Amino acid sequence: MHDRLHTDEAFGPSIVSTGHLPPNPRVDELVEEAWQRYRGVGDGTVADYIPALAKASADWFGICIAGVDGVVHAIGDAERAFSIQSISKPFVFALVCQALGGGRARQSIGVNATGLPFNSVMAIELNADRTMNPMVNAGAIATTSLAPGANAEERWRFIRDGLSHFAGRELTMDQEVYESEAATNQRNQGIARLLLAYDRMYSDPEEATDIYTRQCALNVTARDLAVMGATLADGGVNPVTKERVVDEDRCRRVLAVMATAGLYEQSGDWLYEVGLPGKSGVAGGLVTTAPGKGGLGVFSPPLDAAGNSVRGQLVTRFLSERLGLNLFASQPA
Numbered sequence: 058m059h060d061r062l063h064t065d066e067a068f069g070p071s072i073v074s075t076g077h078l079p080p081n082p083r084v085d086e087l088v089e090e091a092w093q094r095y096r097g098v099g100d101g102t103v104a105d106y107i108p109a110l111a112k113a114s115a116d117w118f119g120i121c122i123a124g125v126d127g128v129v130h131a132i133g134d135a136e137r138a139f140s141i142q143s144i145s146k147p148f149v150f151a152l153v154c155q156a157l158g159g160g161r162a163r164q165s166i167g168v169n170a171t172g173l174p175f176n177s178v179m180a181i182e183l184n185a186d187r188t189m190n191p192m193v194n195a196g197a198i199a200t201t202s203l204a205p206g207a208n209a210e211e212r213w214r215f216i217r218d219g220l221s222h223f224a225g226r227e228l229t230m231d232q233e234v235y236e237s238e239a240a241t242n243q244r245n246q247g248i249a250r251l252l253l254a255y256d257r258m259y260s261d262p263e264e265a266t267d268i269y270t271r272q273c274a275l276n277v278t279a280r281d282l283a284v285m286g287a288t289l290a291d292g293g294v295n296p297v298t299k300e301r302v303v304d305e306d307r308c309r310r311v312l313a314v315m316a317t318a319g320l321y322e323q324s325g326d327w328l329y330e331v332g333l334p335g336k337s338g339v340a341g342g343l344v345t346t347a348p349g350k351g352g353l354g355v356f357s358p359p360l361d362a363a364g365n366s367v368r369g370q371l372v373t374r375f376l377s378e379r380l381g382l383n384l385f386a387s388q389p390a
């Protein structure tokens with residue numbers, strides 16, 4: 058976790074919101090304040106283990122909040138496309154829970170934290186559940202292997218269409234990012250094979266890894282992430298399109314696993330500072346959900362050592378504080 062998140066910082070009073078997010082002009086002001094406050098932060102490194110991601114500019118920076126009332130507040134590069142990467146994980150888990158039932162999804166994957174990096178092989182070896190959690194690669198590839206469909210094409214369509222419903226628009230894949238990761242993802246292929254050996258892989262491992270790599274290469278914007286996060290906040294109804302994507306009880310399970318492992322081995326620090334379920338991706342996206350209130354999407358490519366966006370974390374902590382969103386704060390009824 059970025060050092061600055063370990064130090065106390067004065068944010069000013071919070072707008073304690075008990076129902077929906079507070080009136081729009083205040084949220085716009087705070088989004089702008091967050092952007093100004095952190096745009097000069099130069100720490101972190103753009104991911105390059107997937108070669109195509111290294112082309113991103115360290116300066117790209119966008120923030121977007123979507124309320125459960127469907128009102129959207131955005132600033133900076135909020136409409137710039139980037140690959141969703143690991144932020145696909147909670148949404149694919151939601152879709153698989155919806156299709157199979159939360160009980161079966163939990164039994165097949167597990168919901169405990171690994172405390173280890175997202176692509177850890179040790180986590181598989183050390184834990185009897187093997188897959189551990191849908192927020193790390195092992196659990197995510199196993200989740201993808203549970204997607205319904207008669208063949209790979211149908212399973213891929215199930216995932217792409219489902220994620221598109223969360224975003225409220227048709228998402229398309231970044232072919233260059235997909236090919237770049239497909240050529241370099243031997244570690245994920247190894248994880249999938251290892252899970253097969255432990256009976257925790259539910260389709261052909263090569264196929265599951267390929268579909269997982271495709272889902273990670275879907276292009277989104279900070280605005281899409283905010284709407285996707287707001288759909289989880291709104292009990293599964295997309296607040297912009299008004300379409301129900303998944304049932305309410307699936308959302309609360311998804312938010313629980315995000316809280317447990319959404320920022321990998323830094324999830325404890327994150328919950329301590331921000332008090333909300335979040336999920337990061339190596340392209341620099343970060344989604345956060347304030348249940349019953351809304352979703353926040355931040356995009357800024359430089360990452361800390363765990364692979365989480367540095368500015369994304371700083372912005373989210375600031376807005377969680379100022380908007381009074383921390384789930385663990387006692388709020389007036």
Ligand SMILES: NC(=O)CC[C@H](N)C(=O)O
Nearest residue numbers: 142143175273338339364
């Ligand atoms: N943390 C991430 O965003 C990782 C996603 C990436 N596609 C991988 O599997 O390595």
